[in-house]
Amino acid sequence: MGLDKNNQRQVVVTGLGIVSPLESGEGVDAFWKAVLAGRNTVAPSGIIDTAPYATHAVAQIRGRFDTAIGKDHLYERRWQAFIEHAFAEAVADSGVTLKAGDGQKAGIVLGTVLGGVAAGEKLWRSEGSNLSEGYRLSSGAEQLAKDYSIKGPVLTISNACASGTDAIGIAARYIAAGRADVMIAGGGDALSEFAFSGFSSLGALTKDLVRPFDKDRSGLALGEGAAFLALESKASAKARGARIYAEVAGYSSAADANHMTGPDREGRGLASAIGKALKKAGLARVDYISAHGTGTPYNDQMETLAIKRAFPDSAFDIPVSSIKSMIGHSFGAAGAIEAVTCIKAMETASVPPTVNLETDDPACDLDYVKGLAREVKVDSALSLSAGFGGQNAALVFTRAE
Amino acid sequence: MSIVITGTGVVSPLGIGKDAFMATLLSGESRLAHDLELGARLAKVTGFDFSLLFSDRRFRRAAASTQYALVAAAEALKEAGLDFSIYDGKRVGVVCGVTHGALGYSCDFHKGFSTEGPLGASPVLFSDSVLNAPTGALSLAFGIKGPTHTLIGGPDVGAAAVEYGAELVKEGRVDLCLVVAAEALHERTVEAYLKLGIAICDGEALPAFGEGAGAIIIERGEDGEGHINAEAHINAGGQGVRAIAELASARTMIAPGLDDSLKGVVEQALSGANLKSSDVTAVMHGGGSDGAELNTIGDLLPDAVRLLPVKELVGEAFCAGTLMNIVAATEVVAAMDTAEGIGVGADGGQLTAKIDQKQNILFLVAGHRKEACCLILKRP
Numbered sequence: 001m002g003l004d005k006n007n008q009r010q011v012v013v014t015g016l017g018i019v020s021p022l023e024s025g026e027g028v029d030a031f032w033k034a035v036l037a038g039r040n041t042v043a044p045s046g047i048i049d050t051a052p053y054a055t056h057a058v059a060q061i062r063g064r065f066d067t068a069i070g071k072d073h074l075y076e077r078r079w080q081a082f083i084e085h086a087f088a089e090a091v092a093d094s095g096v097t098l099k100a101g102d103g104q105k106a107g108i109v110l111g112t113v114l115g116g117v118a119a120g121e122k123l124w125r126s127e128g129s130n131l132s133e134g135y136r137l138s139s140g141a142e143q144l145a146k147d148y149s150i151k152g153p154v155l156t157i158s159n160a161c162a163s164g165t166d167a168i169g170i171a172a173r174y175i176a177a178g179r180a181d182v183m184i185a186g187g188g189d190a191l192s193e194f195a196f197s198g199f200s201s202l203g204a205l206t207k208d209l210v211r212p213f214d215k216d217r218s219g220l221a222l223g224e225g226a227a228f229l230a231l232e233s234k235a236s237a238k239a240r241g242a243r244i245y246a247e248v249a250g251y252s253s254a255a256d257a258n259h260m261t262g263p264d265r266e267g268r269g270l271a272s273a274i275g276k277a278l279k280k281a282g283l284a285r286v287d288y289i290s291a292h293g294t295g296t297p298y299n300d301q302m303e304t305l306a307i308k309r310a311f312p313d314s315a316f317d318i319p320v321s322s323i324k325s326m327i328g329h330s331f332g333a334a335g336a337i338e339a340v341t342c343i344k345a346m347e348t349a350s351v352p353p354t355v356n357l358e359t360d361d362p363a364c365d366l367d368y369v370k371g372l373a374r375e376v377k378v379d380s381a382l383s384l385s386a387g388f389g390g391q392n393a394a395l396v397f398t399r400a401e
Numbered sequence: 402m403s404i405v406i407t408g409t410g411v412v413s414p415l416g417i418g419k420d421a422f423m424a425t426l427l428s429g430e431s432r433l434a435h436d437l438e439l440g441a442r443l444a445k446v447t448g449f450d451f452s453l454l455f456s457d458r459r460f461r462r463a464a465a466s467t468q469y470a471l472v473a474a475a476e477a478l479k480e481a482g483l484d485f486s487i488y489d490g491k492r493v494g495v496v497c498g499v500t501h502g503a504l505g506y507s508c509d510f511h512k513g514f515s516t517e518g519p520l521g522a523s524p525v526l527f528s529d530s531v532l533n534a535p536t537g538a539l540s541l542a543f544g545i546k547g548p549t550h551t552l553i554g555g556p557d558v559g560a561a562a563v564e565y566g567a568e569l570v571k572e573g574r575v576d577l578c579l580v581v582a583a584e585a586l587h588e589r590t591v592e593a594y595l596k597l598g599i600a601i602c603d604g605e606a607l608p609a610f611g612e613g614a615g616a617i618i619i620e621r622g623e624d625g626e627g628h629i630n631a632e633a634h635i636n637a638g639g640q641g642v643r644a645i646a647e648l649a650s651a652r653t654m655i656a657p658g659l660d661d662s663l664k665g666v667v668e669q670a671l672s673g674a675n676l677k678s679s680d681v682t683a684v685m686h687g688g689g690s691d692g693a694e695l696n697t698i699g700d701l702l703p704d705a706v707r708l709l710p711v712k713e714l715v716g717e718a719f720c721a722g723t724l725m726n727i728v729a730a731t732e733v734v735a736a737m738d739t740a741e742g743i744g745v746g747a748d749g750g751q752l753t754a755k756i757d758q759k760q761n762i763l764f765l766v767a768g769h770r771k772e773a774c775c776l777i778l779k780r781p
Contacts, residue, residue: 053519151657154772170565194514197527255540256546388533390549391533
């Protein structure tokens with residue numbers, strides 16, 4: 001029982017946790033309601049001084065954490081606050097007791113791109129005396145492991161903007177290989193001037209809205225947040241009577257080997273990742289695709305081509321949407337937030353819209369769920385990510401039998 | 402199925418290239434020098450001219466840690482005899498261990514935008530400061546199109562990267578995996594650790610820090626033979642089938658106390674390799690953790706010859722130091738069938754103990770979070 005066709009343990013999702021710019025960072029239910037409503041959160045920043053820049057739009061989490069963190073540390077402690085809240089929600093939602101029994105069998109994989117870089121900024125300005133702990137990327141997962149007495153594998157990965165997706169895929173493999181019974185995996189990142197200035201210097205930021213797949217798309221908006229999935233072996237989840245959201249049926253990572261910051265224009269690396277993840281899942285097509293969909297000219301065209309390569313017979317029939325049109329690009333968190341999106345789509349038989357998509361682009365000609373959410377039965381969903389260094393990652397979720 | 406190491410490479414304060422590195426290591430000569438301004442001992446990579454060591458000019462402006470990674474990887478790939486111009490890059494993976502990344506580039510980028518505004522923000526400094534920059538550069542330089550991962554953490558993450566790379570090969574996701582860890586010294590790193598009051602290296606008043614990179618190539622061996630998978634290797638342009646060492650076991654674990662982690666991981670690694678502690682001929686450790694590693698070695702492996710950790714000669718090079726140690730241990734394994742000495746002793750002197758081909762080397766390292774990693778290397 002609980003073995004897949006490769007005689008590895010099946011991995012299921014039993015808990016979800018999220019902090020996003022929607023609804024002041026409230027959890028999964030509020031996020032999902034708002035995302036189906038197509039709510040835009042991209043607006044001028046209140047946390048970064050964008051006055052010297054040509055662009056000002058970010059997707060910021062406003063309100064809820066301002067009081068929780070306190071104004072003195074609102075800037076540099078956001079990342080930790082986001083991952084702590086999303087992690088706690090996922091653990092509570094799953095009902096799993098991480099400290100119980102054989103503590104060696106629970107672990108964490110956290111994906112992040114810049115982690116506590118805001119704390120680093122203070123350190124570099126020599127304003128902080130002991131901020132180096134908060135700056136270290138691995139400090140986030142280490143603190144979570146300490147807080148929850150987790151004694152299994154604890155990894156921090158930084159695979160650029162594919163980090164959240166890879167974190168979930170790697171954690172699933174730990175369970176499949178019998179290295180852990182429970183893994184809490186996901187990603188998190190927070191807005192910082194470092195990130196804003198960096199993406200601005202690359203000319204990647206939009207001046208107003210994020211318009212994935214639109215002919216007039218002008219770039220991405222930086223976002224922030226965190227999301228985690230509680231993953232378990234199917235046998236363990238069934239034994240404790242846990243609610244099972246979905247099965248992690250396939251995962252793959254593949255590199256472009258093409259350019260340090262730009263994607264392969266033909267989408268070959270992403271198509272390779274999709275193909276391998278589908279093969280692992282034993283599927284030829286899926287019912288929904290949560291796109292990376294950053295709203296940059298190159299990404300969206302590349303991603304369209306990759307989907308066509310991977311689904312030569314069905315690409316035009318699969319609904320594809322980008323929630324980055326609403327919540328911006330939260331880099332290390334993005335893949336994990338979009339994994340939650342796939343699972344909620346399966347649970348509620350609804351797929352979120354791509355908002356701000358008004359002018360069709362002949363180079364982006366798939367079904368992007370334009371403007372309004374749609375009711376669709378989703379038995380399988382694919383989440384896609386890509387990033388600097390030619391990183392590509394694909395995760396396939398299926399309905400657990 | 403066995404997992405074998407077919408190539409190693411190193412850039413270190415002890416020398417660039419493993420021959421120079423091993424020669425200095427065997428001599429026991431420290432490269433640490435006092436830096437009075439910082440109040441620490443530093444061991445820097447010297448004589449590193451990237452333009453002479455690496456012909457691909459696309460990376461001439463890359464951060465030092467990325468350049469160290471590229472040069473170490475090129476040496477390892479060359480030793481494995483692989484020709485990436487004819488190989489299917491989709492069947493190759495990269496796992497990189499990183500502790501601080503290109504901190505110098507991060508600081509310079511930050512200084513640029515904070516003093517000059519948007520015009521002072523360099524896109525090159527930004528993209529090369531992200532922590533997966535070495536991984537992306539390795540993929541780009543060598544046409545690697547399989548899984549590429551960057552693991553972040555302290556010294557232990559170097560061993561965790563080896564463990565993860567071995568898993569990718571074992572599961573058949575790749576035919577071979579390049580595992581690299583690289584670090585470049587930066588004054589901000591030193592200042593931050595001094596502020597934290599972390600004294601690194603025992604027996605000296607001043608803490609010690611180093612830099613560099615280590616790289617290994619992991620492939621599948623044939624069951625029972627220890628030879629590498631000939632078909633995949635030849636498809637990769639391999640001109641000869643040679644495994645330097647077998648990676649008999651790789652484990653990481655964490656327990657409530659560091660001693661428990663270290664002991665537990667040694668027991669797990671021995672069990673994974675079907676070995677008893679008496680089968681371990683020599684042992685190398687990370688060289689840190691306030692003697693905890695040595696206590697474990699004394700308790701569990703009292704008869705094993707202790708090799709000199711690289712850290713004692715180059716200071717704390719974090720995850721890069723761990724890969725340097727693994728390269729050194731691999732080379733010691735490779736030297737076992739020679740009549741010469743096989744390494745260095747704790748006193749820095751060359752060992753005269755002879756290790757026969759049936760015996761094994763255990764590598765042990767402790768991490769920041771009471772985490773411990775253990776690898777067992779043996780002759781193929």
